[in-house]
Structures are given as C-alpha cells and as structure tokens.
Amino acid sequence: MRSIFLLLLLSPSAWAVIFFNTADPAHNRETAPGGALAGSGWQYQGLFGSYLGTAISPNHFITATHVGVASSNFVSKNYFNGGSDITFPIDTTFNGGLGYSNIAGTDLRIFQITGTFASYAPLYTASNEAGKDLVVMGRGTQRGATVTLAGNDIGWRWGTADQKARWGTNQVAATLFLSGANYLYATLDAGVGGDEAHLSSGDSGGAVFINDGGVWKLAGINFAVDSAWDYNYVVDTNEFQAALYDARGMYMGYDSSGWTLVADDGQPVPSGFYSTRISSYKNQIYAITGVPEPGAFTLVALAGLFALGRSRRH
Numbered sequence: 001m002r003s004i005f006l007l008l009l010l011s012p013s014a015w016a017v018i019f020f021n022t023a024d025p026a027h028n029r030e031t032a033p034g035g036a037l038a039g040s041g042w043q044y045q046g047l048f049g050s051y052l053g054t055a056i057s058p059n060h061f062i063t064a065t066h067v068g069v070a071s072s073n074f075v076s077k078n079y080f081n082g083g084s085d086i087t088f089p090i091d092t093t094f095n096g097g098l099g100y101s102n103i104a105g106t107d108l109r110i111f112q113i114t115g116t117f118a119s120y121a122p123l124y125t126a127s128n129e130a131g132k133d134l135v136v137m138g139r140g141t142q143r144g145a146t147v148t149l150a151g152n153d154i155g156w157r158w159g160t161a162d163q164k165a166r167w168g169t170n171q172v173a174a175t176l177f178l179s180g181a182n183y184l185y186a187t188l189d190a191g192v193g194g195d196e197a198h199l200s201s202g203d204s205g206g207a208v209f210i211n212d213g214g215v216w217k218l219a220g221i222n223f224a225v226d227s228a229w230d231y232n233y234v235v236d237t238n239e240f241q242a243a244l245y246d247a248r249g250m251y252m253g254y255d256s257s258g259w260t261l262v263a264d265d266g267q268p269v270p271s272g273f274y275s276t277r278i279s280s281y282k283n284q285i286y287a288i289t290g291v292p293e294p295g296a297f298t299l300v301a302l303a304g305l306f307a308l309g310r311s312r313r314h
Contacts, residue, residue, distance in 0.1 A: 168197020220275030
C-alpha cells in the first residue's frame with residue numbers, strides 16, 4: 001500500500017498547488033479560471049483559516065475533517081466571488097453547539113453558517129469519475145528544488161510559503177477504497193501540458209470539480225498525497241516531501257514504519273493525490289444540508305463539453 005500524507009500544515013514554511021510546467025509563484029494565483037474552465041468551482045471557494053472550504057447549500061460549506069475547526073468564519077474573498085470580501089460566521093448553534101456535522105467514516109465535515117451564500121456548488125453524483133478531467137483548488141506549497149535520481153530529474157520538493165489560493169488541472173486516474181472510505185486519485189504525469197498539478201501540505205479541504213454535461217460539479221475534497229521519499233531504506237534524517245512524476249527507484253514510506261522500493265516496470269510511476277469522493281456520500285451530505293440540488297440560478301454552465309485535449313498513459 002502507498003504511504004500517504006495528510007495535507008495538513010506542517011510548519012509556517014509549508015504552504016499552493018504545484019504545477020508541472022512552471023515554478024512561477026504568480027501562476028493561477030488568486031485568479032479565476034477562464035476560457036473552457038470558466039465557472040469551474042472557484043466561485044464557491046472561501047478561506048477557512050489556513051485552508052479552503054466550498055459552499056454546498058445556501059447555509060453550508062464543506063471541507064476536510066482533519067483540518068479541525070480552523071476558523072470561526074468562512075471568508076468569500078473578492079477574487080473568488082468577483083465582487084467584495086464577505087465574511088460568514090459559523091453558526092455555533094448548529095448540531096448541539098458544534099457548528100458542524102461530520103460524515104461518519106470519512107474526512108468530510110460540513111459547517112453551517114449564519115447568513116446566506118449567493119450561490120453554491122452542485123454535487124457530482126454519478127459514479128463514472130475515472131478518466132474525467134478535473135480542476136483542483138488549494139493553498140499548499142509552491143514548487144521547490146528539483147529532485148534528481150541517477151542524473152535524471154524526477155520531480156520537485158515542496159517549496160516555500162505564500163498562503164495563496166491557486167487552481168490547477170489533472171485527471172481522475174482511479175477511484176479507490178482505502179481504510180474504509182472512497183477517494184478520487186489523480187497523478188502528476190509528465191508531458192500532459194496545460195496546468196497539470198499536484199498537491200502538498202496546506203491543500204487540505206480544497207475542492208475537485210468535474211464538468212458534467214456543461215455544469216461544473218463538486219466531485220472531491222482534498223485529503224492526502226503520496227508522501228515521504230528517500231533514496232534508501234536506512235533509518236536516518238534524509239527523508240523528504242516531494243511531488244514526483246517518476247518515482248521509480250525511490251523509496252516510499254517512513255522511518256517509523258519502513259520503506260518500500262518503487263519498482264521499475266519500464267514505465268514512469270507518478271505520485272498522486274487523494275480527494276474524498278463526493279458521489280459516495282451524496283445522500284449523507286443532502287441529509288445534513290437539506291438541499292438535494294442547487295436552484296438553477298446558482299449554476300454556472302459552459303457552452304459545450306469540457307475538454308483539455310490531453311493524452312495520458314493508463
């Protein structure tokens with residue numbers, strides 16, 4: 001089994017989405033997607049402490065349970081909503097004073113707010129996510145120093161902090177059932193082009209959106225990444241966190257639990273990220289929010305189907 005690392009903040013220097021094609025810290029920073037990706041979920045995001053949340057009803061937002069109660073507010077920034085900053089306090093009378101409700105057995109947590117969101121995300125409810133292109137949002141690290149093995153570049157270490165929200169693209173490589181919960185899994189592939197992205201520490205609670213017949217729908221909430229790497233299996237202090245697009249020959253794991261060599265089968269072995277799969281828990285979500293589907297006025301549709309024109313190895 002792969003070693004995975006929760007996308008929590010590790011330290012003050014460990015904060016945005018990592019891109020394959022650029023290390024420019026301004027790339028897709030606090031800027032809405034445009035063109036074929038316009039309306040792809042950015043407008044439903046809000047700052048929740050050091051993390052992100054997504055509006056899913058007039059009075060609720062969803063994020064990752066493992067970030068805790070990161071703030072007493074959900075802040076819809078002007079760069080999300082296209083207008084002005086709006087602060088929505090958490091309703092501390094909800095659910096016996098907690099202010100939130102968890103989806104049992106998952107990393108999903110739904111908060112109730114005071115006030116009303118002007119719009120909110122529809123949920124992706126089909127079970128055909130594998131192979132679909134996606135847009136992902138987060139506040140993780142910039143791209144750091146290049147990782148090499150045997151003279152070949154294979155990825156990048158997690159970089160420095162700026163606490164800025166960014167978006168990137170990827171594709172659902174698989175749907176997985178791990179430790180009792182369902183996830184979408186996406187990998188960092190070389191040669192794909194566009195805004196191919198990976199996640200890192202600080203991206204927890206960010207959203208994954210998939211286009212469904214012209215409507216962008218919430219398909220996942222960021223949970224974890226393939227993590228800790230080393231050049232050997234020796235217990236020492238040399239392990240590191242990185243986004244690798246070819247992990248062959250590297251060791252994956254932890255000093256505390258052991259290391260596993262990533263075998264070379266002749267094809268690149270990219271690392272990936274895991275997002276809790278919304279479609280598996282739609283009924284539980286609807287039971288909490290009381291909203292089976294957003295009203296038509298909240299939906300942002302595209303003319304035609306979403307296509308990035310990418311080519312992948314599966």
